[in-house]
Amino acid sequence: MAFTILKRGFDISKQIDEFLDKVSESGLIFQRGIHSYLQGKMESFKKRLEDIYEIEHQGDALRRNLEKQLYLQTLIPESRGDVLELLESLDALLDRFKGALWRFDIECPDFFPEIHDDFEELTLCVVNSVEAIVLSARAFFKNISAVNDHMHKVIHWESQSDIISTQLQRNIFSRKEMRLSHRMQLRDFVRHVDKIADRAEDVADKLGIYVIKRSL
Amino acid sequence: MFAFFLSSGLFLGWSLGANDASNVFGTAVGSKMIRFKTAAACCSIFIILGAVVSGAGASHTLGKLGAVNAMAGAFIVAFSAGVSIYLMTRAGYPVSTSQAIVGAIIGWNFFSGSPTDYTSLQKIVGTWVLCPLISASIAVVFYKLVVFGIKQLKPHILTQDALTRLGLLLVGAFGSYSLGANNIANVMGVFVPVSPFQDISLFGWVTLSSAQQLFFIGGVAIAVGVFTYSKRVMETVGEGIISLSPVDAFVVVTAHSTVLFLFASQGLESFLIRHGLPSIPLVPVSSSQAVVGAVVGIGLLKGGRGIRWRLLGGISSGWVVTPIIAAGFCFISLFFLQNVFEQDTYRPVSxxxxxxxxxxxxxxxxxxxxxxxxxxxxxxxxxxxxxxxxxxxxxxxxxxxxxxxxxEIHPMKITATSLNTLSRRDRRISAAQKKDLARLLKHSFMHKWELADALSAISPDWRFNHQDKKHDQALSQTLAHLYKIFDTGQSDPARSNR
Known part of the structure; x- marks a missing residue:
């Protein structure tokens, strides 16, 4: 019986780790996908798109399975609601990465070369913010006292994203020779990507509360 | 007739299961770490084991408080205690069988004109005050240790959950065992002297005495109480006073089980006596007080903000009211049983x-x-x-x-019949002791001390030496047993002289 209880906990903790790996990987794929798109390497971009689709699919399956097991086996009753919310919020970040890449594929926005570097930097900040929230979530599960070591980085990367996003939008709208519709489309893309960092910050805020609730 | 009288003991056992037993797993069930059915099954098995294996420990202090000397009286005492616990359980308040039975015995004492041994009463009531304090202190120390351990080991949230769950089950089982050992005397103690059961041997390697068979039946009654009626009190204990995390629940159950073990373990007592250390009195303590003490201890350690003081006040009032209800109900019921149904509820002691x-x-x-x-x-x-x-x-x-x-007049006569009964089935008296008793054949005694004196004149083994507490304790138990065996049941001194 003791062995079963411990094994059950161990299996689920492995699945949580796998799920967090997927969220983290999705950020890296997103970053490479954007790079390929901006470089015009459409074949590589399509590959990243397939990869992120696959990862999102696996992430969803893992999340559903985790939710089911946490409820069926009434694990961590005092924090189950918080853990499920955390997993869902992280899954939503993964979805946003996938959604952004799909939007590139569907709309094929024309990013002029002068903003490529800034857009890649924005992508990097967003991916870093998600990476920081993944590390915070890992710490929440494994070493709760270390959560704050990572959580402040989420806030840092989110504010950096805001700065770059504003700069990019100014740059886009300063191009009077471009059609307004084109400028608005590029602005939407910038905002869409920047939003991912905002959502990561929201997750960090919730995580802060969960940590307080679990602190001994 | 025995079966009818035993029914009140079974009712009391059921009440104990419905109330006291829920204290053991209340916090675990309240914090949703263990399912009610799992908790009830584990609790029942270990209560029965505790009752059968080491149930005899705490019964003697209760016996000293007031010796209920008639079957109908014992029936009413157990019934009154059961009723008062049932009433409190219905109200959702965790009370204790110990409190109810002490109240009922005092009610019997008042009715029968028997003296209440205030030293024993002080000892018991003293533990009611001490028990929550000890429990709260143990809970605070355990909590600090557990928090330190978690901070050092940094377990995964799910590993911590699994370990806490496992710990709750193990400590709960230990607590149930201690509860069975500590409290079964409350339920079945009064029926032991009149038990009709013979010793039975199971597969030739374990023998169940008649008292153990009674304790087993009592244990089963407790188990039925746990399954049928304990959920509500579990919820009060688990969630009512303060919201508890699983770690808190583990600490509460550990502190509660430790307190019960301290006051129930004959092994621990003899260990302390053997090493010349002050021993802990084997008193049936209140498990409710132990658990509430532990919960409040943790609540105060966390700053006391989450404690629902109003509910705690209600629970504490319940502790005061229960013995009073039990005493009053017992007194009135004895009056009816004696005067309306013409049953002997006590044997007059002159x-x-x-x-x-x-x-x-x-x-x-x-x-x-x-x-x-x-x-x-x-x-x-x-x-x-x-x-x-x-x-x-x-x-x-x-x-x-x-x-x-x-x-005190307690006429006794050593007859061949009573000696034969001793030789055949009484394992509490050694062969040498039986031989000494045989030398007193046909002797009559008017007072208990006369028999004790006669025996001590035969062999030094029958003398209290005041150095060996264990020997003295065993001797006084043997003598108490002999007083019952040789009792002629006649209180007229003119008919018994040496």
Missing amino acids: YLVSPKVIERVAQAGIATDRLRALEDKQFPNAVTFKKALSKFSPIPSKDLALMMNTA
């Missing part, structure tokens, strides 16, 4: 101040002028005798107890 009683008291170095004034007078019960003794000025309680014990 007192005779004979010259030999006065001499015996004088030997103990106590002034006998009061007794001399009452020489050759007989008193129908303890209350009138006590009144007569204390008429002019109060007597120190220790001297008064000695005078009353010496003058």
Whole structure:
């Protein structure tokens, strides 16, 4: 019986780790996908798109399975609601990465070369913010006292994203020779990507509360 | 008839299961770490084991408080305790069988005119005050240790959850075992002297005495109480006073189980005595007080903000009200049973101040002028005798107890039949002791101390030596048993003389 209880906990903790790996990987794929798109390497971009689709699919399956097991086996009753919310919020970040890449594929926005570097930097900040929230979530599960070591980085990367996003939008709208519709489309893309960092910050805020609730 | 009288004990057992037993797993179930059914099953099995294997420990202190000496009286005492616990359980308050049974015994004492041993009462009530305090202190220390351990080991949230769950089950099982061992005497203790069961051997390697068979039946009644009626009190304990995290629940169950074990373990007591350390009295403590003490201890450690003081006040009032309800209900029921149904609810104990009683008291170095004034007078019960003794000025309680014990009439005769009963089935008396008793064949005694004196004149093994507490304890238990065996049931002194 003791062995079963411990094994059950161990299996689920492995699945949580796998799920967090997927969220983290999705950020890296997103970053490479954007790079390929901006470089015009459409074949590589399509590959990243397939990869992120696959990862999102696996992430969803893992999340559903985790939710089911946490409820069926009434694990961590005092924090189950918080853990499920955390997993869902992280899954939503993964979805946003996938959604952004799909939007590139569907709309094929024309990013002029002068903003490529800034857009890649924005992508990097967003991916870093998600990476920081993944590390915070890992710490929440494994070493709760270390959560704050990572959580402040989420806030840092989110504010950096805001700065770059504003700069990019100014740059886009300063191009009077471009059609307004084109400028608005590029602005939407910038905002869409920047939003991912905002959502990561929201997750960090919730995580802060969960940590307080679990602190001994 | 025995089965009918036993029914009140079973009802009391059911109440104990519905109330006290829920204390063990209340926090675990309340914090949703263990399912009610799992908790109830584990609790039932270990309560029965505790009752059967080590149930005898705490019964003696209760016996000293008041010796209920008639079957119908025992029935009412157990029934009154059961009713008062049932009422409190219905109200959702965690009370204790110990409190109810003590109240009921005092009610019987009042009705029968028997003296209440205030030293034992003080000892028991003292534990009711001490128990929550000890439990709260243990909970605080355990909590600090557990938090330190978690901070050092940094387990995964799910590993911590699994370990806490496992810990709750193990400690809960330990707590249930201790509860069975500590509290079964409350339920079945009064029926042991009149048990009709014979010793039975299971597969030739374990023998169940008649008391253990009774304790088993009591244990089953407790288990039924756990399954049928304990959920509500579990919820009050688990969620009512303060919201508990699983780690808190683990600490509460550990503190509660430790307290129960401290007050129930004969093994621990003999270990302390063997090493010359002060021993812990084996008193049936209140498991509710232990668990509430632990919960409040943790609540206070966390700053006390989450504690629902109003509910706690309600629970504490319940602790005061329960013995009063039990005593009142017992008194009224005894009155009805005696006068309406014409049942003997007690056997009158009378007192005779004979010259030999006065001499015996004088030997103990106590002034006998009061007794001399009452020489050759007989008193129908303890209350009138006590009144007569204390008429002019109060007597120190220790001297008064000695005078009353010496003058108590308890006619006994050592007959061939009673000796045969001893030789055949009584394993509490050794072969050497049986031989000593055989030398007193056909002797009659009017007072208990006369038999004790006669035996100590035969062999030094029958003497109290005041150095070996364990020997003295065993001897007093053996003597108490013999007083019952050789009891002639006649309180008329004219018919029994040496």
